[in-house]
Amino acid sequence: MSREVKILFVGAGEDDVRLDRWFKRRWPHVSHIQLQKLLRSGQIRVDGARADAATRLTAGAQVRVPPLPEQQEKREGEKPKLTPRDVAYAKSLVLYEDEEVIALNKPSGLAVQGGTKTTKHVDRLLSAWGEGLERPRLVHRLDRDTSGVLLLGKTPNAAARLAGAFARRRAKKTYWAIVAGDPRPPEGVIDLHLVKKGIGDRELVRPADPKEFGAEPAETEYVTVSRAGHRATWMALRPHTGRTHQLRAHMQAIGHPILGDPKYGNEESNELGRGLALQLHARRIELDHPGGGRLVIEAPLSKEMKEGFERFGFDEHEADAEPFGRKGGKGGRR
Incomplete structure (x- = not known):
């Protein structure tokens, strides 16, 4: 089990997402029972307060993430990890990248986030840069069939600042x-x-x-x-x-x-x-x-x-x- 406590920021692209779904997108190996136990014991907090699985997150909110169970070997039915081809595709979309920001050229037809029938999307491809704190964060959205610039924050602080700029209409x-x-x-x-x-x-x-x-x-x-x-x-x-x-x-x-x-x-x-x-x-x-x-x-x-x-x-x-x-x-x- 990882012993690190993390404070992560909710990006603008994650506004109004349920807390349990927010967790699943980052740590799909954490089971529903494990997540509920962490919530009931108050180890997971949103802006310093206790929360439940149905809590709706807001852009810029701080989520306290306690030590989580380590990922076990892949179980039957789990979604596969990114292939080298997926990683290469994700990196091919980069328009600009530095230590804090990534700008992607999102193609028409590629959804930004997943859904019941959507398995290929930008949010999944972000694993090409790593997981946990290494994983870039969405800070705004584009419709599936809209092409063009999509910004990501590479660190929690950068994501919060970018999301704040969008929220305050400074972009x-x-x-x-x-x-x-x-x-x-x-x-x-x-x-x-x-x-x-x-x-x-x-x-x-x-x-x-x-x-x-x-x-x-x-x-x-x-x-x-x-x-x-x-x-x-x-x-x-x-x-x-x-x-x-x-x-x-x-x-x-x-x-x-x-x-x-x-x-x-x-x-x-x-x-x-x-x-x-x-x-x-x-x-x-x-x-x-x-x-x-x-x-x-x-x-x-x-x-x-x-x-x-x-x-x-x-x-x-x-x-x-x-x-x-x-x-x-x-x-x-x-």
Whole structure:
């Protein structure tokens, strides 16, 4: 049994996750009975207080992890460890890495976290860097079919600082999207509450009255980059809040759905985007580096987005690095 007591921080990508599931993702060899015993005896604590298995964690929370049983030999039915091929794949996604931060270029179709029917996801691939304190931590999320920049904290302190920047809206995120039609005005802010409906793969969000139960404020800034006549428009989108499916639901709400979106499309966008994957790409993130200075990361266009650009004649070099104001660099730490 490891004799080390650890204090780990909950990343933004783990917000609202049950405590027992949070443990299972890190130490799958710890049984339910063993976990319950540690909880009942108060050895596991959240922000210094006792907790139970159903406790919902919040981003930035501190979890006291007591000495845990050592992992035994692999039992029948357990999920296999990463193969050398898995490790190589995970490392191939790296856009930038230093002692505290990793930036991945998440491909379209790869989920960030697992579920009942999802066994291949970013969270699993993080074991390529090690387990326990060596394991990078998610600090924000991207939808499965959204490509682009995904940041990770390599240490508990770095993860907490990055998660805090996202929570306090100090991270400038720029997404590129191809939408149906020609939005007017060509730039502006969508300030529209959203509410979740459904669960799992059937979860959708829709516009809501601020007084509706479960409605959350959501704000998206947008700028037109280029047009393909009146058929389609290349947009730069900046979410000022981080709601589920926010960009997709907001563009649908103003009548210009993102192409290739089976959940939030309409007849026009479905026809126009036929054969295309979701045309939404997390192009750029700029925020304070946990160790000082400024972190600016850009992700190259995914093959799915390149197909959309080719169909409508867009050239990625037309866009400013910072279309919402101050011009910026191409990526890295400064």
